[in-house]
Amino acid sequence: MAGVFAAGVGAGAINSVVGSGTLITFPVLLATGLSPVTATVSNALGLVPGSVSGAIGYRRELRGQRRRVLKLGVGCLLGALTGATLLLSLPADAFETIVPVLVGLALVLVALQPRLAKLVQRRRERSGARPRRDGGPALFAGLTLASVYGGYFSAAQGIIYLSVMGMLLDEPMQRLNAVKNVLSALVNTVAAVFFLFAADFDWTAVALIAAGSGLGGYVGAKVGRRFSPVVLRTLVVTVGTVALVQLVLR
Template sequence: MALSIWEILAVFAAGVGAGTINTIVGSGTLITFPVLLATGLPPVTATVSNALGLIPGSISGAIGYRKELEGQRRRILKLSVGAAVGGLTGATLLLALPSTAFETIVPVLVALALVLVVLQPRISRAVQNRRERTGTPARADGGPLLFTGITLASVYGGYFTAAQGIIYLSLMGMLVDDTLQRLNAVKNVLAAVVNSIAALFFLFVADFDWTAVLLIAVGSAIGGQIGAKVGRRLSPTLLRGLIVAVGTAAIVQLLLR
């Protein structure tokens, strides 16, 4: 589909914005998806094009957070397996289910994730106190519960991706004893895995718009670097507040669609 110069600029700018916000928090799809729809792309084609275009942004953001990724190799490898399985499942469901299938459950998932993000410090203290009483050591990888949660969240991520990062952060913040910035770095890697797996699947079985993909890809790659520079400087409290603000906006937009 031929885009006007203004549509090209809008899609590129949306890609930059999505790459930036995805790296810091997540929910960048809520910027790019409406713009793609406004250019006239059908919903599924817009979703597929968006997933393909955001891959460079996810990779760029992960590279920007490479310092925080140090010492997390084992955790990342394990959780990436769940992300890959979930992402492929979600991509398959996107083509098999009606486009409205997840519309009811998505705002509920995001709202629950935000509650967990807000309560995360209190939950972490309670978990730590319980471990001290029972003498049970913390598991660096979050155990089976986190693996299952990441896999299920990745099914949603492969389907639509909006607010996927917020769900990841809420799960890891509750189940892993580590700083929010280091968990944010893991979130970026997992998002890159899901987007890449879903994109490889879409390349063979779904329609997409190459112009939109390239514009979002370049924009999101630039945004990923911007997001990494900004996000790494945020305090845990400020980062948590930004997550809640973006997540709340995501819920409102999803409910109004």
């Protein structure tokens, strides 16, 4: 029980700053004897308080982004429902085969984001086009697909969000991270409500992770807001690389 609670604290903190907290809690839940699907469902339910507290911790960076969050949230909601449905209807290995590929692609996009953003900016300057505040259809579609993945497994979901938004929005990393926390909270909550009525879960595991992630999410947000864009991007790539290695080895 102490180990599950500690894993919840660590996952909540990492999720609010970067993402991939599931890669801490999921192996711990498997070690307690839960089946993979039950562990995934219990983990999704338990991480909701951490997602919410992380979003609250970044509320200052959310100023002026209400319309953007509301629009993108619609796609994330639809994606979360689709992903949660896939988790309960498809074989366990059917969707996970592509998970390492998605995480690896997201890491490349995060690492190259400054250079790619400059290329996009130069192209806009040559064409005279202005960046859209909402990222346009490409961002909506990209985050919706990322939310399908998030509703299914959620590992490195935040990293994928940051990589897609970093490509299509002209905003500092901390403001993108604030949006990421809100969208992650929405996806986790929608998937959790779906699982409450359609899946088996372990209440003890849910309670321990919920208590730990709620604490960790708020503390992680307080610390993460002080990071420079370079430090934050480095942390994203580092945590994401560890996540990718774990996924491949598992």
